[in-house]
Amino acid sequence: MLNVIIVVVAAIMLLFMFHPRLTQNNSWHATLTPLSSIIGSGFLILAPLLASVVGLYSPVAVVGIVVLAYAIGSVIRFNIIHAEPLLHERNAHPLIYKVDLVANAALSFAYVTAVAFYLSLLSSFLLTYLGYENAHNLERTLTTLIIVFIAATGFLRGLAGLEKLEAYSMSLQLSIVAALLLGVFVYDYNFMQSEQSLSFEIQDRDLIDKVFTLAGILLVVQGFETSRFLGEKYHAEVRVRTMRRAQLISGALFVISVVALMPIVQHLNLEHIQVAEIVAATGLVATALPLMLIVAAIMSQFSAAVADTVGAGSLASESSHGKLKTNMGYLVVSIFAIMLVWTADLLEIMSFASRAFALYYLLQCFVGIMANRHHYKNKVRLLHNVHFATVAGILVFVVIFAMPAE
Secondary structure, three states: OHHHHHHHHHHHHHHHHOOHHHHOOHHHHHHHHHHHHHHHHHHHHHHHHHHHHHHHHHHHHHHHHHHHHHHHHHHHHHHHHHOHHHHOOOOOOHHHHHHHHHHHHHHHHHHHHHHHHHHHHHHHHHHHHOOOOOOHHHHHHHHHHHHHHHHHHHHHHHHHHHHHHHHHHHHHHHHHHHHHHHHHHHHHHHHHHOOOOOOOOOOOOOHHHHHHHHHHHHHHHOOHHHHHHOOOOOOHHHHHHHHHHHHHHHHHHHHHHHHHHHHHHOOOOOOOOOHHHHHHHHHHOOOOHHHHHHHHHHHHHHHHHHHHHHHHHHHHHHHOOOOOOHHHHHHHHHHHHHHHHHHOOHHHHHHHHHHHHHHHHHHHHHHHHHHHHHHOOHHHHHHHHHHHHHHHHHHHHHHHHOOOOO
């Protein structure tokens, strides 16, 4: 019976997601890019990752991570409103322009690596379920074909075309997530009625090691900064509003999922976390869920890659001062991503890419402090600077010491 209910809930949610009021809503489209990037990289893996580090304290840890991510997002939102106008006058504000340029260079590397990494995971995951294990050349070929498809869509149909890809993949993913959470709530209720207790077999770590690892897990929930590079289509107020909405939606999903999944996560091998094992474990809830989550896992990686392609292409265009059109930017990003797929150890360089994301956020704090000087005085300026400096201090720690969890 639960299987039927789960499938029906997913179908109803999918119909809602494809309602014309939503699909034709520009504000929702502007929300989808950051939402795809945030959720795509971390939804399934976050609960086991936290449990492997802090066990029963995972709910506390995820709340802290979500709050810190929101604080970093507020820096980006401040810069969208206050720093962007100054960046258009680079001769008048050379220092802020140079700091932003270095930040964008770090982010460009991170985006290209992330696109290659997410789609390689997608290909590996799909081929494994089709019975092709350790087929590295086939995996690279499939990844290349997906990148070419995304690049062609972006080149021929621009941002609107890529937003449609995000809409389709995210609609399917969110529908399955809604069904998953419903099923997990039923499982949790039965778990509590049975008066069982949670128990996690986790590696014994000292406090500083746990802090380093949690700092790395922070980077799993990144992606909100993509709103910063949608200025070609959306004005600043829309990007600020929709970025905030994306962070609130994703933050709520992360907190709810980590809490709800704890009774299931305790059945996993937390020393060697595998997405396939996480998917299989949901069979404890309902037999329909593993197959549905295979689709959700594939869509999550695809939507995250599309979102980062959007961000990277727009960033390339902005950095060239419009000399490189955004459509061409998508192609350039895709070419570099394909080169990485065929030549690099993506797991190894993704650790550097994670730090590059953190470095971008850190430099944006400095951009915010400089922009703050031009817009505010006295107490308001001081409050902003305290906020930026606090976030910057945390990000210095993340850049230097974090153990990337990607």
